Amino acid sequence: MKILVCISKTPDTTSRIAFTDNNSRFDTDKVQFIINPYDEWYALVRAVELKEATGAEVTLIHVGPADGDAILRKALAIGGDRAVRVDADPADAYFVASQIAAFVRSDPHDLILTGKETIDYNGSQVGGMLAGLLDYPFVSLASRLDVAGNLVTLERDISGGKEILEVPLPVVVSCAKGMAEQRIPNMRGIMAARTKPLTVMTAHPADPLTRMVAFELPQTKQGVKLISPDQPEELVRLLHVEAKVI
Amino acid sequence: MSVLVFVEPADGVLRKPAFEAMSYGSRLAAAQNMQAYAVCLDESVPEDSLKQLGAYGAVKVLHDRSACFRPFDAQVFARAVRAAAEAVQARIIVLSLTYNGRALGPLLSAHMQAGLVTGAIDFPETNGEVFRIRKNVFGGKAIATVEVATAVKIIALMPNAVAPVRGEGVAEVETFTSGLQESDRRMRLTGVNKVSGKVALSDAEIVVSAGRGMKGPENWGMIEELAEVLGAATACSRPVADVHWRPHEEHVGQTGLAIRPNLYIAVGISGAIQHLAGVNGSKVIVVINKDPEAPFFKAADYGIVGDAFEVVPALTRALRRFKAGEMTFN
Numbered sequence: 078m079k080i081l082v083c084i085s086k087t088p089d090t091t092s093r094i095a096f097t098d099n100n101s102r103f104d105t106d107k108v109q110f111i112i113n114p115y116d117e118w119y120a121l122v123r124a125v126e127l128k129e130a131t132g133a134e135v136t137l138i139h140v141g142p143a144d145g146d147a148i149l150r151k152a153l154a155i156g157g158d159r160a161v162r163v164d165a166d167p168a169d170a171y172f173v174a175s176q177i178a179a180f181v182r183s184d185p186h187d188l189i190l191t192g193k194e195t196i197d198y199n200g201s202q203v204g205g206m207l208a209g210l211l212d213y214p215f216v217s218l219a220s221r222l223d224v225a226g227n228l229v230t231l232e233r234d235i236s237g238g239k240e241i242l243e244v245p246l247p248v249v250v251s252c253a254k255g256m257a258e259q260r261i262p263n264m265r266g267i268m269a270a271r272t273k274p275l276t277v278m279t280a281h282p283a284d285p286l287t288r289m290v291a292f293e294l295p296q297t298k299q300g301v302k303l304i305s306p307d308q309p310e311e312l313v314r315l316l317h318v319e320a321k322v323i
Numbered sequence: 324m325s326v327l328v329f330v331e332p333a334d335g336v337l338r339k340p341a342f343e344a345m346s347y348g349s350r351l352a353a354a355q356n357m358q359a360y361a362v363c364l365d366e367s368v369p370e371d372s373l374k375q376l377g378a379y380g381a382v383k384v385l386h387d388r389s390a391c392f393r394p395f396d397a398q399v400f401a402r403a404v405r406a407a408a409e410a411v412q413a414r415i416i417v418l419s420l421t422y423n424g425r426a427l428g429p430l431l432s433a434h435m436q437a438g439l440v441t442g443a444i445d446f447p448e449t450n451g452e453v454f455r456i457r458k459n460v461f462g463g464k465a466i467a468t469v470e471v472a473t474a475v476k477i478i479a480l481m482p483n484a485v486a487p488v489r490g491e492g493v494a495e496v497e498t499f500t501s502g503l504q505e506s507d508r509r510m511r512l513t514g515v516n517k518v519s520g521k522v523a524l525s526d527a528e529i530v531v532s533a534g535r536g537m538k539g540p541e542n543w544g545m546i547e548e549l550a551e552v553l554g555a556a557t558a559c560s561r562p563v564a565d566v567h568w569r570p571h572e573e574h575v576g577q578t579g580l581a582i583r584p585n586l587y588i589a590v591g592i593s594g595a596i597q598h599l600a601g602v603n604g605s606k607v608i609v610v611i612n613k614d615p616e617a618p619f620f621k622a623a624d625y626g627i628v629g630d631a632f633e634v635v636p637a638l639t640r641a642l643r644r645f646k647a648g649e650m651t652f653n
């Protein structure tokens with residue numbers, strides 16, 4: 078089985094969120110980049126577990142400029158076998174999905190994993206678009222994934238619970254919490270990652286469908302109104318009369 | 324030309340996410356001199372409930388009663404919605420960002436080469452050909468304006484962002500045949516685990532959430548009681564889900580579910596930046612924490628500095644009296 082894990086690069090969760098160029102671009106000054114947590118903790122670790130259990134081969138793919146190589150090396154240290162970087166500005170989710178689809182057409186993979194969304198632009202789009210472009214089945218928000226032969230068993234989040242599904246390969250799956258536990262790469266993994274293949278490919282022609290043109294910060298709160306712990310009735314009154322939420 | 328709204332029932336009943344999407348879609352349609360249609364792919368919804376969508380602005384509801392739509396297979400749904408969109412010449416497709424909506428939107432976008440905005444929080448700003456719409460980014464730490472340049476546009480609306488407006492009117496319900504069949508579905512459902520009787524977190528109006536300050540899973544009874552008097556859903560911080568005090572699906576924040584209820588009550592949660600990211604779109608935030616320096620107070624509207632083990636039961640008692648009409652305010 079060949080597994081493809083889509084890796085995206087996001088600012089660290091503690092990054093200061095600010096914008097430049099007249100609020101049209103995210104300010105990357107002093108920002109540390111990490112592997113998008115959903116891609117790393119769930120998609121990648123589950124792929125590596127499947128590799129350990131079944132001998133699957135794990136390919137990583139990232140669409141972005143050269144500074145993404147560090148992210149790919151870390152993902153290789155966690156357990157990917159080889160990495161591919163499509164050297165292009167990831168203009169929007171459709172553009173990214175088009176690049177990955179072009180790669181899969183030239184180098185077929187059976188199981189394609191993405192994170193449920195990226196923690197920066199919160200699009201939740203690449204996996205579904207990829208499935209649409211390849212005409213593979215798509216299972217979103219999976220919290221469990223097992224493979225037996227050609228059949229994948231998945232648990233996915235639905236409103237108020239979970240659903241258990243069986244889908245034949247090939248399939249695209251977006252991975253959510255529960256699927257695996259975060260792994261810290263060890264020294265052996267880090268050393269091995271240095272010599273694992275990382276191929277750079279040129280972009281496949283594709284046009285983005287959307288564009289982020291401006292950013293703003295949300296309005297800040299007026300300041301907290303403190304209520305004494307022995308006056309819960311006062312909180313009830315404020316919620317009813319002032320905030321009108323109960 | 325029209326606006327097409329995908330309405331998704333829960334257990335055969337149309338609920339708030341469907342009404343929000345419908346009323347959003349019909350307001351959009353009115354602003355652009357277009358008609359608003361709905362498409363429903365669930366045979367179990369009675370015709371009378373679909374007619375009610377007229378009160379939210381639908382002129383006509385296309386109803387495909389094929390059994391192939393159960394269980395949910397996003398590819399099958401995307402192809403059916405596409406067929407409906409082509410039948411009514413939709414320029415804009417609206418859906419709610421539910422669990423299924425998250426899967427449907429991107430597939431539809433790829434099938435139709437139509438730009439998609441996931442988690443829109445507002446009506447679009449239009450000017451000639453320019454179509455721009457706002458959505459949360461960085462888990463709610465910022466808002467982005469997204470421009471969609473394609474002829475057909477898809478909007479996946481964030482639940483609780485735009486209140487549904489109910490008016491008068493009855494929609495016409497028309498049987499629609501998308502042409503999709505059982506043999507198109509590639510997945511098989513082998514089980515469903517539903518927690519019945521609980522309010523679904525993603526579209527709850529009130530959420531009671533608790534963190535490590537609760538000390539252990541055995542203390543969650545008071546959180547559930549508070550949630551019950553309020554008709555609220557329960558949520559938790561990430562470490563609480565990580566150590567399995569609470570189920571994963573309750574985890575809210577930047578790496579959990581992002582929610583925007585009308586009222587979010589946080590008990591024993593410090594208010595780390597990653598937690599705030601998923602909840603700071605809530606209209607009103609109440610924080611109960613024994614540490615006056617807890618960062619959450621900076622993001623709160625109301626706060627009580629005190630021990631949760633005393634404050635929560637007392638608040639629950641006060642709310643019971645309020646709900647029983649035993650409290651009057653002047």
Ligand SMILES: Cc1cc2nc3c(=O)[nH]c(=O)nc-3n(C[C@H](O)[C@H](O)[C@H](O)COP(=O)(O)OP(=O)(O)OC[C@H]3O[C@@H](n4cnc5c(N)ncnc54)[C@H](O)[C@@H]3O)c2cc1C
Binds near residue numbers: 536
């Ligand atoms: C990459 C990354 C992603 C993350 N994503 C998320 C996320 O999505 N969601 C999330 O929640 N966290 C997330 N975190 C973790 C986050 O940084 C915090 O560690 C976490 O939110 C803290 O949880 P907590 O508030 O329950 O616990 P703590 O920080 O331990 O806070 C417990 C609070 O309870 C109070 N308390 C204790 N006893 C009582 C009492 N008797 N009565 C009242 N108050 C009491 C304390 O004063 C304290 O403020 C993430 C972290 C990282 C690094």
